[in-house]
Amino acid sequence: MQDVRNAVGKLVCRADGKSHRIEIVRKGQLTVVSFGRNGSVRVTNASKR
Incomplete structure (x- = not known):
């Protein structure tokens, strides 16, 4: 997975080109x-806590 950061260096998401996935963690929720x-596009959500 490759980290994707915004202009101020904060982690926005993680992307994996091989598995065609993007992972976003925000406020304890994994999307x-x-x-x-x-x-097709599939979106799944889970609690990271």
Whole structure:
């Protein structure tokens, strides 16, 4: 996974080009956005606590 940071250096999300996923953690919630080969998008949410 590769860290994606904004202009002030804060971590925004983590991206993985091989598995076509983006992970975002905010306020204890993990959001995973997965991109399928057919163009579909799947979003899952889970508690990180």
